[in-house]
Amino acid sequence: xxxxxxxxxxxxxxxxxxxxxxxxxxxxxxxxxxxxxxxxxxxxxxxxxxxxxxxxxxxxxxxxxxxxxxxxxxxxxxxxxxxxxxxxxxxxxxxxxxxxxx
Numbered sequence: 363x364x365x366x367x368x369x370x371x372x373x374x375x376x377x378x379x380x381x382x383x384x385x386x387x388x389x390x391x392x393x394x395x396x397x398x399x400x401x402x403x404x405x406x407x408x409x410x411x412x413x414x415x416x417x418x419x420x421x422x423x424x425x426x427x428x429x430x431x432x433x434x435x436x437x438x439x440x441x442x443x444x445x446x447x448x449x450x451x452x453x454x455x456x457x458x459x460x461x462x463x464x
Contacts, residue, residue: 413425426443433441 413421413428415422
């Protein structure tokens with residue numbers, strides 16, 4: 363039975379090592395995938411910050427500048443761009459405070 367016991371221990375050891383290696387590969391793949399996903403989210407977040415005003419969450423001048431050529435290709439629907447400049451907003455903020463002005 364020494365041979366049989368030795369063979370059993372050998373098989374258990376072999377399968378344990380294979381299982382540990384498989385778990386290691388799965389963890390490595392998961393880590394690499396999650397790292398890429400995090401990088402993509404970070405890029406999307408920085409792109410969003412590039413095109414959206416953080417205070418108002420409205421699209422900003424960068425978004426407008428990059429999309430006008432695409433919009434000019436549109437020949438089906440009428441287009442309009444409205445740009446509003448509020449004069450005196452600084453004085454309003456100074457007198458009433460930024461909470462009221464915003």
